[in-house]
Structure formats: C-alpha cells, structure tokens
Amino acid sequence: MPSDLAKKKAAKKKEAAKSRSRTKKPDENGEGGGAEGQEDGAASNGVESLGKELDAFELEKTNARAVTGVLASHPNSTDVHVASLSLTFHGQELMSDTSLELNSGRRYGLIGLNGTGKSMLLSAIGHREIPIPEHIDIYHLTREMPPSEKTALQCVMEVDEQRIKLEKEAERLAAEDSECEKLMDLYERLEELDADKAQVRASRILHGLGFTPAMMQKKMKDFSGGWRMRVALSRALYLKPFMLLLDEPTNHLDLEACVWLEEELAQFKRILVLISHSQDFLNGVCTNIMHLHQRKLKYYTGNYDQYVKTRQELEEHQMKRFNWEQDQISHMKNYIARFGHGSAKLARQAQSKEKTLQKMVASGLTEKVVDDKTLSFYFPSCGKIPPPVIMVQNVNFRYSDDTPYIYKNLEFGIDLDSRVALVGPNGAGKSTLLKLLYGELRPSDGMIRKNSHVKIGRYHQHLTEQLELDLSPLEYMMKCYPAIKEKEEMRKIIGRYGLTGKQQVSPIRNLSDGQKCRVCFAWLAWQNPHLLFLDEPTNHLDIETIDALGDAINEYDGGMMLVSHDFRLISQVAQEIWVCENQTITKWNRDILAYKENLKSKIAKQMHDF
Template sequence: MELYERLEELDAGKAEMRASRILHGLGFTPAMQRKKLKDFSGGWRMRVALARPTNHLDLDACVWLEELKTFKRILVLVSHSQDFLNGVCTNIIHMHKEKLKYSTGNYDQYVKTQLELEENPMKRFHWEQDQIAHMKNYIARFGHGSAKLARQAQSKEKTLQKMMASGLMERVVSGKTLSFYFPPCGKILPPVIMVQNVSFKYTKDGPCIYNNLEFGIDLDTRVALVGPNGAGKSTLLKLLTGELLPTDGMIRKHSHVKIGHYHQHLQEQLDLDLSPLEYMMKCYPEIKEKEEMRKIIGPIWNLSDGQKCRACLAWLAWQNPHMLFLDKPTNHLDIETIDALTDAINEFEGGMMLVSHDFRLIQQVAQEIWVCEKQTITKWPGDILAYKEHLKPKLVDEEKRTPPKKLNK
C-alpha cells in the first residue's frame, strides 16, 4: 500500500507523457524518442542525461532548460554559463579556500555583492598600511632626536605595537584572474575567404546539409553561427578550413591566410606525457623559455578538462592566425577563463567565426548572427538576445499549447 500511495503521489501514470514532453522540449521527435541511446551521438546522449546541462546543448535547448526556474523544489546545479545562471538561479554558493559562501540573487547580483563586500575591507587595509608606513617613518627619523621628538616617536611605537597585537586587516584577494591574448596577425587584403555556390552532402545519397551558399568573410568579420544541433554549424567551419570539400561550388582562400580552428576534439592531439610548457616548446621550438620554475608544471594527463582546453587555446594562439574559427570554445572552461577569452577575442586583430551555446560570450564578441537552418544560412536582423527571445515562444509556449501525445508501448 505504501508503494501504491507513493506511485499515486508521483502521478506515475503520466510519467511517460511527462518524459515525452521533456524530450520534446529538448528537440527529440517521437521517432527519435523510440531509438536506442547507443544510436545517438554524444551531444544527443547528453541531452538525455543532462548530467552537465549546458556543455553539449545547443542554444534552443539552453533556452528550454531555463524553464527550470519554474521548478517548485530544490535545484542544485553547476554551470559556467553566466546567462544561464542569471536566468535560473535565486541563490549562489561560492567555493573559495575550502569554504562555502552563500548569497541570494542571481549571478550578476552575486558579483555586485562581492565587489561591495571587498570595497570596505580594502579601504581599511590601505588605511592601516598608510598609518603603519607613516609611524615607521616617524620612528626612524625622530627616535634618536630631541627629547620631545623621541617621546613622540616612542608613543607612536607603542601605538604601532598595539595595532600589530590586535591584528591587522589582510589584503582582500579577488578571485583568480587570467591574461590571455592572440598575437597580432598583420593585414591581408580582402577577399580573405569567398564561398561561391557551395553545396554539401556527407554521402552521395545522403541529405543535403547546405545548398548554394554564397558569402565572403574578411579580417573584420565577427560572426556567431547559431541554429539547432545537426544544422551544420561545425560542418561549415570544416568546409572553410578545407577539412571537408564542397560537393558542388568552390571556396577560394587568400594564399597567405592562416586559420586557427578550435574544436571540441582538439584535446585528443595533446601529448599527455608532456607538461603544457614542454608541449608548447615541442610544437614551437623557436620559443626560448628561461624561467626554470616553469618546469615544475605537471604532465598534461594530470590536468582537468578546463586546463587542457587552456593548453589548446595557447597552442592555437601561437599559430598566429588571421582567422579564428571557434567551435564551442567554452566547453569545460570556468567563468574566469571565459572572461579572459572574451577579452582576447575582442582585442584580436583578425576575423572570427564562433559556434557557442554561451549567450553572454556571443553578445560580447559577435557583431553578426548567422542562422544555420534548412540547408541555408541567413543573417539574423538583431542581436543574440533578440534571437533568444525569438526561441522562447517556439520552444516553450508551443510545447505548453500542444504537448506531444503519449507514445504507444
């Protein structure tokens, strides 16, 4: 009876319908919901698991997932997407120096609160340091002078000792900051890359991914490619680099252009037995590293996924490319590294094409939004936040109006 009561409480009779509705929101058609997991790619499997929600989800699914904000029970999540944290979270727990600090509000409110909390202690720290420096200077100058000045110096020395004994304010250390940059690439005359009447299929009898594409990109191009998983965003970058060849049409590239292509499988090329420094020196023997202490860096196999990504970005930067093709560069990166990458992209002299599920990164670095869908590419008339608003009724309201029918057993 306890089990029956629990099943009734959970509304178990509608469990399959609810599961179907959730999968529908994540982009699974009724036919796909019947397939076995082993027949899906890693990205689609991650949609099912949602173990790390935003790492492998496209923008459509990220927007749908933000509906977690309506979840009526306790939700604990780990994410490095500031936009997602702002849309869902009502409280932030910050792990720092083996302690947990709890604050209310979304991520932006947390950052604002932290700055305010750091401001007063830093003022107190600088005031104390100024007082200490002044007293030490006075003691050193007049400690052996006239009787009157010597007494004043002794008084200041006692005051200094009391300050030291009662404990001084420690310097407030902000979270770790990273510095990252792409070296100057120089100028090359346009057109840098021309795409002329390009169509593409993976197999002769397979579906057409792109049909009759026509566009050009130069060193001032700052484009984010958006669209659902499977629309061909990564495929387009591979076509532009030459990793894939068009089925029809032609892609013309400037004879001197250097392309830096970051993709999610780049880590596989790392030599796991070397340290990041040794790997860089192996790839670029012209680098002369003189800092002996850098040799203590551990081997690459001992690094986290985020640290391996940073090693790949460093390797990419030293290629000194004219064009950056970045395919999901923020996967596994923490917020501080994403901010550093954002600054580096904005300071980069060359062109950039970006595939990302991070709305905040796109908003900060992209000047144009190109939508990859239905075998073609169209320029979105607004910014990425307008595109996000466009997705919401499509993925949320539509689902509420017409929930999918229960699948047959």
C-alpha cells in the same frame, strides 16, 4: 506542527509507498528491481556514474583526493552544513578549513578560476567523501548514457531502483520522526515517480532538450556522445533528486536547448549546485553564488550580476578598513619608535600605544583584498590578405547520397574583417559549415575558393584529445614549435594563456579541463592564423578566461567565425549573426539578446503544443 489533515495525508502516502514496495513490478528480464539504478541512476554512494565501475581516470582522481569535514546540521535536516572542510588533490591544498552550506530550495552557482577545485568539490560531494546524510540522495551528472539497446525514453523513465530506495528511506524516517519535513518531501518524490505520469513527464523533458518523438524511440547505441549526454541530463531532471550536481550542463547543448534548460532549472525546488561559465545562464537560474577563492567558499545572495555588485561593495569596504588599519599601525609604530625611550610621560604614552597595537593584531587585522589573477589572451598579428579570402559559390552539402541535404545553394564570402556568430538548432550544420570552410569536408556540389596564402586556426571541442597527456604544457609546446629554442621564451608564451609556475611543468593529465583548453589556445594562436574558426571555445573555461578570450578576439586583426552557446561572448565579439536552419543561412538583423527572446517565445509555444 502539521494539521490532522496533513498527518492523515502523510499516513496515507506511507501506506501507498509500502503497498508499491510489496507489489513491485518486474523489470524487462522478469526479475524484480532491475539493475538500472546501479548503472545509471543516483547510485548508493550518491554519484551518477553511468557505469558499473568508475573509469580508470575517475578512480585515479578519487584516490589522489583527500577530504575532511564535519557535519554541522541535524542528520534529518533538509539543509546540509559541513564545517572545517578541507580538500587536497595530489597533495595540493584546494580548500582549507572552510564551510559548505547548502540549503533546501536554493540554487547555487559555484564559480572560481580554472584549477581552483570546483569540479573536484562536486566530485567529492557526489562520492559522499564529504559527510552528507544518507537521506539526501545525490545525482552528480558526470558522463553520457552508455550505448545500449534501450530507447532514450526507456533510459529516462527507468526508476525502479530509485523508487525502492526512496520507499526504504521513507519507512526509516517515518519510524524515527513521522512529522519530519524530509518525510513529506519523500512522499512527494514518490508521487512524481508514479508510472501513470512517467511517459508524459519524460517526453516533455526530452522534447525540451531537442528530441523529436522519433528520436525518443531511437536506441542509445545509435546516438552520438553529445545526444547520449542529453539523455543523461534528461534523466537527472526526471528523477528530481534532493541534491542535483551539474558541471557545465550546457556544454553539449545548442542555444535553443540552453534557453529551455535555464527555464527548467529555475523551477528546481530542492538543492542545485551548478558550475557554469555562462553569466547569462547563472543569472537566469541561481538564487545564490558560491565563490571558491583563496581556498575558501564565500557565499552571496542573488544571481551572478548581484554577486558582482555585492562583491565589489564588500571589497571596497574591506580595502577602506585595511588602509585605515595600516595607517593606524604605521602611526603607532612611528610614535613608539620616536618616544619609547623619551620622558616618562611620553614613554607611558608609547607603551599605551604598543598595547593598543598588540590588541589590534590579536583581534585579527583586516586582510588586503586579493584580486583574481587577470590574464590577457593574445593572437599575434596575421598580416594582410586581399579580399575575398574565402568565396562560397552555389554550395550544396550532404554526408552521403542516402542522407538529406544539410545545405543548399550557399553563397557568401569571408574576409579578414568578418566577425560572424553561427546560431541555430543542433543538427542544422553549424560545425559542418566550419568543416567545409576549413577543408575537412568537401561540398557535394558547388565550389569553395580560398586564397592560396590563407592560414586557418580551428578550435573545436575535441582539440584537447590531441594533447599528449604525459608531457607538460612546456614540453608539448616545445615539441610543436621547435623553432623556439629557449624554454624561457616558451614559458612567456604559455603564460599569456593563464598557465604559470608548476602548471607549465606538470603532466597535462593532472591539469583541469579548463587548463587543458588553455594549452590548446596557446598552440592555436602560435600557428599565426588569418582566420579563427571557434567551435564552442568556452567549454570548460572560467568566466574570467572567457572575458580575456573576448578581448583577444576584439584586438585580433584577422577574421573570426564563432559557434557558441554563450550569449555573452557572442554579444562581445560578433558583428553579424547568421542563423543556420532549414538547409540555408539567413542573417539575423537584431542583436543576440533579441534572438534569445525569440527562442523563449518559440520554446513556450512548442511546449504548449507538445
């Protein structure tokens, strides 16, 4: 029971909340309330939609989804337990009679193979298609902030709509149960949204995600989609909802911002559900792992490394039990077959064994461990080209005469044995360098010489946009590579990249983001390039696919340049780390984990000085 002091404090906060509600400030247009919450806040249906209506694609997905489940926790509890949860999409069963268990104060990493339904589950939670009490406000980050005249700082700080909802919910709970644990949390939330602290908190978050003071005052219409996504993420962190749903939040971030976000999310004290392909990021943030496997949610305590260890131990024990049961069953069946019609004594023993066998079956036998499907990516042999394959000589580059130089006096060479990871802050020119080497951009000064026979395969974040969504992966690849006449031969090729069975003949629009990326990798590999330029190749891929990609790169006999925020992939495949910063490129002489520690120290100093 709370002390008298706690009760008085709660009563005082309740009165303050009522007072704020009565003296609500007008918005920019002089009208009370503002519409920002409907546009880009935790909307009344619980989803962060960043628009007045769902786009056509999101609406189509919602209509094609069927969800059932029963709330098993107390309606006013801060924990959410849903029993008998099932989810289907276009008639395909993604989850069947499983349990969703989300406890306050825990940070869950949701993992599973591409296409198993991870993002679908987050979307169903965000849209409240799963029974979640109204007092649990949900913020599902789904897209970037829309272009507008508002500044980045304004977009993060606008909380009138959220404040009103929290005040109403606090009044409702106070009337029902003034000692409710959730009520105290609501009062704490209202204090966090206090206008006196707003600008300092919002500025700190934006700074952590890479915004300078000048950028914070820049209008949303002047930002690219990636930076507007950072504003949306900043807003999510600023609002501190009771349930925060993040699907691959690092996809638009550089390594420095990833390190800051990892530290920030590790302090989140409510309910966080996170989908991430980065083992390193999951290790730094998560207190629990939810594994979506065989249409069930399985729960593990600890971070990703602990999950791997625990799962291995459990599966070893399960297989021992399974093998023992199968041996017992085989022995009893043989005995029954041999002696079931023998002497009276042997027949009685056979009947006893038959009853024992029936009891074993009735009580439920141990299932055989079903491993995750393993796949092996493949980049065909590219043959030999004598060095130098690419020579960069005295190169300067800027986008126009009135913009600053991104690079000055670059001098280096790339050969078929080069394995380089490009790191550095956003805007330093990592993707720009790949475009220069590929030939999409021309140097402002200097020269880039390429071997006349070199073929470059470039993977980038927008490659999926070239896919023809109404075609199936099989049809698309047959169209791109008409020299391959036999469908069965093309099926085998696509299968190497983890697309099998119905996935090969379903329209590409029905595939998950990760499966679309696999189509792109199949298309890229079959160009048979001498050099791979990979710009954020891990976005939307599951952990197993990233490992397969790492193995394929290591077996590939051509050169590779990689831009990635995935520390683990860099550690797997890069032999050199080049830092792009301050208009030049410098070689980092230690490993990528030492670079991460260096970033942590740098960020801690920046945040202290900010």
